[in-house]
Amino acid sequence: MKKVVEGSKGVAEAVKLCRPQVIAAYPITPQTHITENLAQFVADGELKAEYVHAESEHSAASIVLGASAAGVRAYTATSSQGLILMAEVLFNIAGMRLPIVLTCVNRALSAPINIWNDQQDSFAVRDAGFIQLYAETNQEAADTHIQAFKIAEHENVQIPVMIAMDGYILSHSYEPLEIPSQEEVDGFLPPRKAPFKLDPQTPLSFGVMGPPTHYMETRYHLHQDLKNAKEVVKEVDKEFGKAFGRSYGIVENYFVDDAEVVFVSLGSVVGTIKEVVDTLREEGKKVGCLKIRLYRPFPLDEVRKMLEGKKKVLVVEKDISLGATGGLYSDLVTSLYGSLKAPSVYGFIVGLGGRDITTQTILKIIEESEKPPEPDKFIDLNEEVVKLSPLAERGS
Amino acid sequence: MPIPWGIIAKPGTTRKNKTGSWRTYRPVVDLEKCTSCGTCELFCPEGIIVIEKPEKYKTDYDFCKGCGICAEVCPYKALEMEMEVK
Amino acid sequence: MPRNLLAPGHTACAGCGQALAARLVVNAAGPDIIVTNATGCLEVFTSLSPMSSWEVPWIHSLFENSAAIASGVEVALKALGKSGKVRVLAFGGDGGTADIGLQALSGMIERGHDVLYVCYDNEAYMNTGVQRSGLTPMFARTTTSPSGKVWWGNFRPKKDMPAIAAANGALYVATASVAYPRDLMKKIKKALTFEGPKYIQIHVPCPLGWAHEPSLTPRIAKLAVETGLYPIFEMENGKITRVRKVKNPKPVTEYLKLQKRFRHLFKPGGEKEIEILQEIANENLRRYEISDSFAQVKEEKEEKMKKFTLEELEKFDGRDGRPAYIAYKGKVYDVTESPLWEQGEHEGIHFAGTDLTEGMDDAPHLEDVLEGFPIVGELEGEDE
Numbered sequence: 026m027k028k029v030v031e032g033s034k035g036v037a038e039a040v041k042l043c044r045p046q047v048i049a050a051y052p053i054t055p056q057t058h059i060t061e062n063l064a065q066f067v068a069d070g071e072l073k074a075e076y077v078h079a080e081s082e083h084s085a086a087s088i089v090l091g092a093s094a095a096g097v098r099a100y101t102a103t104s105s106q107g108l109i110l111m112a113e114v115l116f117n118i119a120g121m122r123l124p125i126v127l128t129c130v131n132r133a134l135s136a137p138i139n140i141w142n143d144q145q146d147s148f149a150v151r152d153a154g155f156i157q158l159y160a161e162t163n164q165e166a167a168d169t170h171i172q173a174f175k176i177a178e179h180e181n182v183q184i185p186v187m188i189a190m191d192g193y194i195l196s197h198s199y200e201p202l203e204i205p206s207q208e209e210v211d212g213f214l215p216p217r218k219a220p221f222k223l224d225p226q227t228p229l230s231f232g233v234m235g236p237p238t239h240y241m242e243t244r245y246h247l248h249q250d251l252k253n254a255k256e257v258v259k260e261v262d263k264e265f266g267k268a269f270g271r272s273y274g275i276v277e278n279y280f281v282d283d284a285e286v287v288f289v290s291l292g293s294v295v296g297t298i299k300e301v302v303d304t305l306r307e308e309g310k311k312v313g314c315l316k317i318r319l320y321r322p323f324p325l326d327e328v329r330k331m332l333e334g335k336k337k338v339l340v341v342e343k344d345i346s347l348g349a350t351g352g353l354y355s356d357l358v359t360s361l362y363g364s365l366k367a368p369s370v371y372g373f374i375v376g377l378g379g380r381d382i383t384t385q386t387i388l389k390i391i392e393e394s395e396k397p398p399e400p401d402k403f404i405d406l407n408e409e410v411v412k413l414s415p416l417a418e419r420g421s
Numbered sequence: 422m423p424i425p426w427g428i429i430a431k432p433g434t435t436r437k438n439k440t441g442s443w444r445t446y447r448p449v450v451d452l453e454k455c456t457s458c459g460t461c462e463l464f465c466p467e468g469i470i471v472i473e474k475p476e477k478y479k480t481d482y483d484f485c486k487g488c489g490i491c492a493e494v495c496p497y498k499a500l501e502m503e504m505e506v507k
Numbered sequence: 508m509p510r511n512l513l514a515p516g517h518t519a520c521a522g523c524g525q526a527l528a529a530r531l532v533v534n535a536a537g538p539d540i541i542v543t544n545a546t547g548c549l550e551v552f553t554s555l556s557p558m559s560s561w562e563v564p565w566i567h568s569l570f571e572n573s574a575a576i577a578s579g580v581e582v583a584l585k586a587l588g589k590s591g592k593v594r595v596l597a598f599g600g601d602g603g604t605a606d607i608g609l610q611a612l613s614g615m616i617e618r619g620h621d622v623l624y625v626c627y628d629n630e631a632y633m634n635t636g637v638q639r640s641g642l643t644p645m646f647a648r649t650t651t652s653p654s655g656k657v658w659w660g661n662f663r664p665k666k667d668m669p670a671i672a673a674a675n676g677a678l679y680v681a682t683a684s685v686a687y688p689r690d691l692m693k694k695i696k697k698a699l700t701f702e703g704p705k706y707i708q709i710h711v712p713c714p715l716g717w718a719h720e721p722s723l724t725p726r727i728a729k730l731a732v733e734t735g736l737y738p739i740f741e742m743e744n745g746k747i748t749r750v751r752k753v754k755n756p757k758p759v760t761e762y763l764k765l766q767k768r769f770r771h772l773f774k775p776g777g778e779k780e781i782e783i784l785q786e787i788a789n790e791n792l793r794r795y796e797i798s799d800s801f802a803q804v805k806e807e808k809e810e811k812m813k814k815f816t817l818e819e820l821e822k823f824d825g826r827d828g829r830p831a832y833i834a835y836k837g838k839v840y841d842v843t844e845s846p847l848w849e850q851g852e853h854e855g856i857h858f859a860g861t862d863l864t865e866g867m868d869d870a871p872h873l874e875d876v877l878e879g880f881p882i883v884g885e886l887e888g889e890d891e
Contacts, residue, residue, distance in 0.1 A: 439516065
């Protein structure tokens with residue numbers, strides 16, 4: 026059924042349809058509308074879940090960890106500082122192979138404090154062992170949540186899933202969304218069957234100490250299973266397509282095949298890039314866009330195959346590993362290293378702290394790509410403010 | 422999916438670890454003095470003393486670390502700590 | 508069902524109070540429980556992969572979140588319709604409870620989860636090598652609060668965790684000790700009759716960290732109670748309901764001398780610190796009504812403040828070899844030795860044996876001139 030809803034509500038409706046049994050969250054802008062909508066569903070008896078008002082994000086993640094270990098389907102959502110505060114627990118959840126689903130409504134990181142969108146938060150925890158999927162549109166965000174529970178709980182996965190969706194741009198915008206029915210989702214996503222859980226009938230000890238003789242193998246197992254989860258993500262997406270008529274793949278090929286210059290990006294900015302690609306194509310320019318949807322595990326093979334032989338690759342991302350490059354840039358370069366047909370790769374940093382990204386921004390990137398490549402080119406900087414660096418008084 | 426190795430362990434499996442090799446002294450009981458009161462059983466940190474009335478003191482020397490608490494708390498002084506002789 | 512729900516073969520030190528307590532707790536709680544455990548000694552010595560001592564379902568996550576994990580397990584059991592049939596216990600050490608774990612515990616209690624939180628109080632961060640925690644007692648030596656030329660060991664009193672748990676709204680709060688194992692087990696069973704958040708704090712001596720003979724664990728635990736340093740009591744809905752009374756409290760020295768972590772107090776100069784500890788113990792005896800008698804550490808009895816009436820004060824006029832006393836703001840000072848009070852006369856204006864409170868206003872000096880003069884009593888009838 027198509028409804029005009031706020032992006033956050035679309036996600037809340039999707040999560041409701043997945044019948045989570047425990048929801049625990051702590052408020053942080055711009056995640057709040059998701060958890061507020063879920064609270065209303067529970068308050069009205071529409072969703073039979075235990076709703077826990079965690080006293081911090083660290084505890085919110087711990088509560089869903091405990092609930093998941095006890096065998097139920099558990100969900101949480103957060104942003105920015107909240108995600109970083111629960112970082113310790115994220116590693117713990119993945120390490121213990123618990124299939125929770127977490128929404129990261131992307132927001133910039135302090136300091137300075139900033140509530141607007143960029144992707145520094147989800148990028149900062151990409152090492153935690155979560156599967157990471159980035160949504161371009163509100164429809165995709167809602168649909169990906171339904172897929173997420175199925176992926177996480179798959180018997181060959183048992184790894185938590187994080188869905189990243191841009192704060193405000195997606196979470197707070199209203200669009201007509203197709204919300205499936207409960208029967209449709211029940212048909213696609215059965216109740217969780219935990220293969221191991223805390224139960225006096227079958228006592229087990231979770232979270233034992235892994236000494237030097239054991240720890241490495243455990244990490245190896247997780248790493249391999251995470252890499253292999255790529256196939257499950259593809260499979261579940263195909264099944265979703267059959268059941269609901271929409272599918273997204275793990276990457277999207279938007280006019281890449283005969284392109285000479287390819288944008289690579291993730292999240293909502295891809296929408297803006299696609300518009301510019303359309304315009305440039307009309308002008309006869311051979312450009313394309315490779316959208317990354319599955320970021321962890323990183324689809325090294327798919328990316329390499331699609332970009333080999335291209336002239337230029339323009340990475341556009343809303344994050345920066347301070348002191349180095351953007352995260353997507355470094356993963357991308359890794360996938361192309363050693364190829365005899367590797368393109369020049371440009372790294373562009375855009376939109377930090379909610380800096381607006383328009384088609385002009387993307388066209389500027391095309392201009393910049395005429396110059397020699399740089400790995401960490403910040404676009405749309407205000408030169409007057411740039412001059413006011415804290416070290417400006419010391420002179421050059 | 423099997424139980425994830427290295428993260429989850431089966432119950433009671435420390436019984437494989439025979440901590441009896443730790444001790445320097447071992448408790449020895451004077452059965453005449455023992456009244457099966459169960460005080461030692463209550464206080465043993467390893468939980469290896471078994472007193473099933475009317476049976477008397479019995480411990481599992483595979484695990485006894487020789488801490489000496491049982492001898493200390495016995496109200497009848499029925500236990501003595503003697504040097505372990507290998 | 509195995510005899511003990513905590514199997515032997517764990518790597519606790521010989522004589523470990525915490526190992527003893529944990530076994531008593533899970534045995535008392537029974538097999539239909541799920542235990543969450545903070546990082547610490549208990550977690551480490553019972554769960555070295557691939558072995559575990561626990562015969563009940565058990566989970567260790569992180570250091571500060573035992574209470575939050577327990578909250579999650581508890582709501583999961585609710586969702587599965589198993590509330591009341593399967594109970595949840597959350598374990599933490601003193602550090603993992605009172606310091607880094609305080610937030611999660613507070614949230615768990617405030618939200619009313621049906622969880623029994625058990626704090627194993629061995630009074631320091633033992634697992635990481637005996638560092639000072641918020642529950643380390645005054646003057647205890649730890650690696651981060653050592654005794655030295657300037658420090659006498661830890662310089663802060665124990666955080667009152669039971670009071671904090673009660674103030675948060677825990678329905679049942681109790682302290683217990685491995686000195687009284689049957690009492691401990693009874694309290695665990697009693698706690699589980701309450702539906703809601705509960706807190707039990709168990710005093711567990713640590714032979715390694717406290718540096719005492721392993722066999723003395725129960726005896727030392729008992730002395731902590733008998734001196735008043737570790738009050739044993741129960742609270743329901745914020746009010747104290749039962750207290751373990753002590754007929755003749757022992758002086759704190761009997762407890763302190765058995766542990767090397769207090770050995771520095773027995774060096775010259777440590778008497779004042781021991782007195783402070785005795786005062787802490789006595790305050791506990793008073794506050795919790797544990798005893799009507801108080802142990803003394805000093806040989807001589809404390810002098811009570813002598814009360815002087817104005818008439819009695821007059822006798823001490825400094826003449827004919829009599830001492831010279833003056834009263835000021837309710838206190839009586841002995842100024843006999845002062846050259847400014849020859850024969851009880853001061854500048855020809857003031858005389859000893861009188862109350863000079865009002866005279867200070869006109870004096871060319873301030874009241875600090877009285878510093879250093881011994882106070883021999885109080886003036887009767889003074890409110891201040």
